[in-house]
Amino acid sequence: MDDLPSGTLYAGRYAVVRLLGRGSVKQVYLAYDRLTQTQVALARLAERHGSDASVGARFSREARASSTLTSPFTVRVFDAGKTADGERYLVTEAVLGRGLDQAVADGPVAPELAATWTAQVLCALSEAHARGLVHRDVKPENVMLSPTRGDRIGEVARLTDFGLAKILDQSLEGSIVLRTAAGVVMGTPDYMSPEQWAGAALDERADLYAVGIMLYEMLLGRVPFEAPTLLALAGLHCHAEVPPFPADAPPPVRAFETIVRRALAKRPEDRYATAESMRSAVEAAGGIRLPPPPTVRALIPDDEVLHAVGYVELMSDAGVGPVQVLATPRLLLGRTGHVVARCLPPSDENDRRSRSVSRRHACIEWHGGYASIVDLRSASGTSVNGRSLAPGREPFRLEHGDEIGLGPHVRFLFEHAPTTAGALPPWARLTRIDRHGAGITHVLVLTEATVACAPDAAIVAPPEASTATLTLRARGGQLVALRDESEMPVALFDGQRWRLGDTTWTVAIHDRRGSTPGAPR
Template identity: 45%
Template sequence: MKSGDVVGGRYLIRRKLGEGGMSFVYLAEDLLLGRNVAIKVLREPYADDEQFRRRFLREAQAVSLLSHPNIVTLFDTGTHDGAPYLVFEYVPGRTLKEEIRARGPLPLDEVLSIGDQVLRALAHAHNRGIVHRDVKPHNILLTADGTAKVSDFGIARALGGETLTESGTFLGSAHYFSPEQAKGETITPASDLYAFGVVLYEMLTGDLPFAGDSPVTVALKHVEASPPSVRERRPEVPVALENVVRRAMAKRPENRYPTAEAMRLDLASSLDPARRKELPWEEPGSDPFDTATWTRPFSEHASEKPGSPPTPGAGRESGAGRVMRVLRRPPVWGTVLALAFLFSLWWGIRALSAPFQVPEKEVPHVVGMTREEALRALEQAGFARVDTREETSDEVEAGRVIAQDPPAGTRLKTTASVLLTLSLGPNKVSVPDVRGLSLEVAKSRLTDFAEVRTEEEFSDTVPVGLVIRQIPAGGAEVVTKQTTVTLVVSKGPKETTMPDVVGRSLEEARVLLARAGFNPDPKVEREKSYFPAGSVIRAWPYQAGEKAAPGTKVTLFVSDGLLPDAVEVHYPVTVLPQGSEPVDVRISVSDARFTDHTVIRETVNGAKTYEVLLVLAPGKDGLLRVYQDGVLVLSQAIPYAEAKHGDTSGGNGGASSPPSPSGDASPLLPP
């Protein structure tokens, strides 16, 4: 695939944007809708490999279920020369990884803004059974207005079925592995939250929590090591914000946030003044105040030498008598003082640590209860701190508990908080806006709705096959399983205008005809002409600008090569602007093919050279005209006789250059 290729009959390749291990990414123009898109194409070595094709197309299946402002949109899919491709929205800007490399630690409010958007995207995906599996700053795109978009669901799949490991190989990036991912265990939404916890750590400190000489070394650290403190590297980070990172990066999935939405809400409030005195979060099961290794029992015979027998009759002597007997012995005063000091130290440690010896109790099962019932059950079990959040549910009636964190049966300190997720009732979602999309793509965005109906009508403004309007309108909040969406699809105009296809490639001409509502005849007539091989010579039965009914068949005549007396001339022209203002350039030619036909029209900001093609023939000399901001600045005649003998420099003969127009730019001149 190269610049100038037309993919799928509508996407004109402009340039390569980048490449990954399995695919290339190109910038292309959608000729049908006149917008830029990004096309990801599977590399040739993998295109014939069934395993890689399945993995690549898995991305399309996953992303087609997603429609969210913080997720890169999938527009179309197809196959080009045997290689599958995906068409995405083009997102100008740079990745979060590039932003961190350029700026280092990000401002706290910016961290919260990006975090909020990414977690909304993950929540949207998780609610539809999709786990990203490769969350990292390289896959988070940032636009100039601060919008964050999650990209590259290349190894995502619907939940359920086999585990992540395939042929013993870990998928993802080692620096952002969750412990379960590093061990090759089943991946869940909690794995995405761990990976994003690493991303938060990197945004806050500018560094990764774990480094190593190899991916295996880094992965092992995710399993075994605790990450360095964020606040040690950046003291101004509040404890509450560091707690979000600590909980997201908990080693055990059940100790992390229950959902991306729960993590988003906690992150959003992490800078609130009310949370300034929050204690550091500790993963359940760890006890920083455990004094088991600090104390040891004292023996009555601690002062005796090892192996020496007890004093006869010691068992019958009272405690007071033993103390007095010891005190009467001057040589053992040092031992007594040492024992007294150790006893005081032991007693002090116990006294200081007593307030921190918080009892652990088993969390009761409260899922399905009303809010009041759940709070009462938790209070009776000894848990006074209860946080709540709300979430829509199609299965659980409003006001009842959908989920709890931690789950029932977990042993938890009674001072810890229990999070309850309460139902808001049936799930209401925003209807996707599918206007301007093809019917096939529009339907793929509406698979969750009860029914999708279609109607057709004529339109002078919307191309054939695209959605004109929808009912309900995009953005309306509805219950998906109870809503029927009606799509009104364009049949094109009642009367359409024949486009100018002469000089175009066959593929471009067919796209233009289809967009205008005509039916290109698959059968093509070929003949020798003054047009290069493959170019359209003329169309029948209509010429450019004529009116016809939509659906009219048009036959295209295509050049089979130049006639023997034709001469091709490639004439160079250079523009040399002097100032910083852009210059509108138009170049027209008259030759054996055209009369005053515009071949180039664009705006330039600096020096640029064009190579203009003219085809000359006996009695059909060439004339090249160059306009700058609408003013003729060069008129160059190119006689057939001179071109036939190889003299196409133009010289002074036949050339007429009008005076340079006023302004900062110089006239366009031949080099």
């Protein structure tokens, strides 16, 4: 592939800034995403991969799955696609720094550094494994060390290239592909587990084996198994004992020997069962503590966490909204729910109106092709089109255009997209219509909703042909966005900006308490 000169507009969206690196599989550029107005890393895949139809299907599937990962220790996947010329590309978060392979090239690193970076990689793997993703090619070359400010360590480990080994039947430089009677062996030889060498089915414990190799390498400056040929190396990984730590190694280094031996057990069932359990052991040995890993939410929360679902707020510079969007077909209405109290500007009178709504006032839930509402024994009652609902009784079926009343002061218009019998509609909408909070819109993305940039509209479906739009889809308990159908869904994050026509929409992520977490590093 020829290099792209600075200023090239790639795939109609990414302005090339400069080349970051190249190898046999891909070229990586620093680029500027004109849609989200952020710097990104743009990877162009080698022609022999991009022209293979089966590779293309796997590439899109794995990249879509990887795009749901949001750990601060994962390099986020934003986009994947194919240009008009048939060239495939991958767009990720731009992480400038050095690779872990560069850090260990000069020998061992301090035990505290080894423990911190290992725990961060395990935190990234914990989220991925919870979502059913196995990296398959964990190695120092796939760990970026990103400089940070105000941190004693100074660098944060970020795991990258999720799924590439599975996508390409080959990972980055230094990895191998062997086709055997048992299957396909893929990975980087020095970090491959025994079951990987055998071409057997892999689970998350293969990733933990590779992390154990990396930890050994960081502490001692070399990998545990070295051999002149692949066959000999395979034999060591499958049968040889882990070389003991040197007797003269300092105690902070020897503290990790038991952890390494367990991670490198020949049988997967003898290793750590999860990345989280291995991370706890590493933290204890290194005397460090990382924040807990992100929780993977179910798409439909149960009653116990009904009130804990967060929401995405979209605010435009054209005065539209704010639009509050949720990826759940069950919605709690009340002062501790997603609506009502926060819609009213602060004042004594509005505080009184808000208190007329119970903390858990009513609940809307979807049952296939229709929605129902039930009053949760509220103090001031729930009504539909002026008809009071019996507290705690059978759910009342809602129809498109119904007016919902919560107590004497708060009213909503309920709407949903057309649907066939028994099918879940793509979206539903609650719009405040009382004079105290008129125009505030809450959207339930049941499968899909569309944001329009028209000055007088916020959420529309279907959009006008001439309107620039952003499509939101519910996926795995979170919302993802598509600029158009030719692009891969992108996970939303706090502070993200989308330019649609002449309107810029800004994303704010709120948790169940209404607070906004910081943007990812």
